[in-house]
Amino acid sequence: MKRELTVSPSPIDEGALIAARKMSSGMGAAVYFSGVVRGLESNEAIAAIDYEAFHKMAEHQFYLLFDEMEKRWPIESVRLVHRLGKVNVGEASLWVEIIAPHRAESFAACQWLIDEMKRLVPIWKKPLQ
Amino acid sequence: MKRELTVSPSPIDEGALIAARKMSSGMGAAVYFSGVVRGLESNEAIAAIDYEAFHKMAEHQFYLLFDEMEKRWPIESVRLVHRLGKVNVGEASLWVEIIAPHRAESFAACQWLIDEMKRLVPIWKKPLQ
Amino acid sequence: MQITVHFYSYFKELTGCAETSEQLAHKSTIADLQAQLAKRFPKLHEMQNSTLIAVGVEYQGKAYELQEGDAVSFFPPVQGG
Amino acid sequence: MQITVHFYSYFKELTGCAETSEQLAHKSTIADLQAQLAKRFPKLHEMQNSTLIAVGVEYQGKAYELQEGDAVSFFPPVQGG
Numbered sequence: 001m002k003r004e005l006t007v008s009p010s011p012i013d014e015g016a017l018i019a020a021r022k023m024s025s026g027m028g029a030a031v032y033f034s035g036v037v038r039g040l041e042s043n044e045a046i047a048a049i050d051y052e053a054f055h056k057m058a059e060h061q062f063y064l065l066f067d068e069m070e071k072r073w074p075i076e077s078v079r080l081v082h083r084l085g086k087v088n089v090g091e092a093s094l095w096v097e098i099i100a101p102h103r104a105e106s107f108a109a110c111q112w113l114i115d116e117m118k119r120l121v122p123i124w125k126k127p128l129q
Numbered sequence: 130m131k132r133e134l135t136v137s138p139s140p141i142d143e144g145a146l147i148a149a150r151k152m153s154s155g156m157g158a159a160v161y162f163s164g165v166v167r168g169l170e171s172n173e174a175i176a177a178i179d180y181e182a183f184h185k186m187a188e189h190q191f192y193l194l195f196d197e198m199e200k201r202w203p204i205e206s207v208r209l210v211h212r213l214g215k216v217n218v219g220e221a222s223l224w225v226e227i228i229a230p231h232r233a234e235s236f237a238a239c240q241w242l243i244d245e246m247k248r249l250v251p252i253w254k255k256p257l258q
Numbered sequence: 259m260q261i262t263v264h265f266y267s268y269f270k271e272l273t274g275c276a277e278t279s280e281q282l283a284h285k286s287t288i289a290d291l292q293a294q295l296a297k298r299f300p301k302l303h304e305m306q307n308s309t310l311i312a313v314g315v316e317y318q319g320k321a322y323e324l325q326e327g328d329a330v331s332f333f334p335p336v337q338g339g
Numbered sequence: 340m341q342i343t344v345h346f347y348s349y350f351k352e353l354t355g356c357a358e359t360s361e362q363l364a365h366k367s368t369i370a371d372l373q374a375q376l377a378k379r380f381p382k383l384h385e386m387q388n389s390t391l392i393a394v395g396v397e398y399q400g401k402a403y404e405l406q407e408g409d410a411v412s413f414f415p416p417v418q419g420g
Contacts, residue, residue: 014147018147027167030165036157036159038154039154040155052348060396061396107236114232121417124348181267247338249317
């Protein structure tokens with residue numbers, strides 16, 4: 001399974017990421033999730049979220065999740081980008097791509113990966129007014 | 130709920146579709162599914178799939194599904210593109226975008242919509258060697 | 259009354275045509291239409307358990323009562339995506 | 340032995356620091372380290388039921404036996420995405 005992980009303050013260029021997609025001819029499904037900063041956090045209007053990470057551990061925990069995902073589903077490739085620092089309302093803080101032979105496993109793996117990330121990857125957010 | 134439906138022989142330009150994304154500030158989740166023609170169909174190597182539709186009924190059935198989806202989940206917008214005619218291996222035949230406040234409903238709605246499409250929307254495929 | 263009948267996907271191969279028209283008695287149902295088509299298109303008849311039927315752009319069941327000018331479509335299970 | 344301790348997210352506000360170091364007896368566990376920190380950082384102690392703990396880049400439980408030079412991190416529930 002190919003892995004590509006980026007945890008960085010750079011904006012996420014979804015168009016460029018899509019343009020760089022590689023799928024072998026046995027693959028029929030690509031699922032994407034873009035998590036975008038909302039204008040409300042706990043019912044209060046915010047302008048941005050500041051993301052902090054324990055960077056080295058975050059990357060390590062993402063790779064552990066990729067290892068586990070590979071055992072569970074026949075995924076050809078995962079690409080994941082998580083922004084750090086200030087991310088304005090309307091901008092993506094998370095982007096995930098899963099490429100698999102069929103739709104069911106691509107959706108299952110993508111949802112599982114995000115659920116596990118929210119449980120295990122040391123990243124925190126602070127709303128900015 | 131905004132709806133945008135394209136059932137046509139034109140190639141799907143995912144980059145342009147992503148670039149045209151519109152999300153209000155209450156929306157936190159965008160899910161995408163790209164269904165790509167695989168090089169194997171029923172274990173036989175193929176070069177392309179020819180998609181045929183009962184075009185007017187296909188569009189009508191898609192809109193009925195959008196109506197039902199809107200009742201079930203708080204979706205802000207759905208965009209769906211289905212190609213017709215010859216689609217080569219490695220090209221997308223289906224592209225779906227669901228925009229919603231949160232991740233869970235965006236994934237649920239996207240999977241439901243594709244399941245229902247495969248049950249109800251009159252489109253058929255013929256493998257081409 | 260006259261009914262237009264359309265075939266899609268490999269049902270066109272089974273019947274050898276994409277479109278035909280049938281004369282039916284007043285108050286005929288889809289089941290009546292199917293019985294009449296079965297004689298002309300035995301290969302279509304063999305597929306009846308996996309046949310989907312629409313009138314215009316809506317799915318309908320066998321008991322649906324047809325009206326003059328209805329366009330009825332017969333097709334195999336759909337395969338979009 | 341000497342242990343480096345890191346705090347993340349609002350645990351830095353609770354303790355007033357991002358990093359500190361502690362002297363511990365040989366064979367001390369994470370629980371021992373927590374007990375020692377509780378005196379200096381009572382607000383951190385209050386959060387102990389929702390505290391996640393790592394040694395290096397791996398999660399560890401309270402029974403984990405620390406070694407000279409270990410870097411221990413304390414942080415609240417994670418919130419990526």
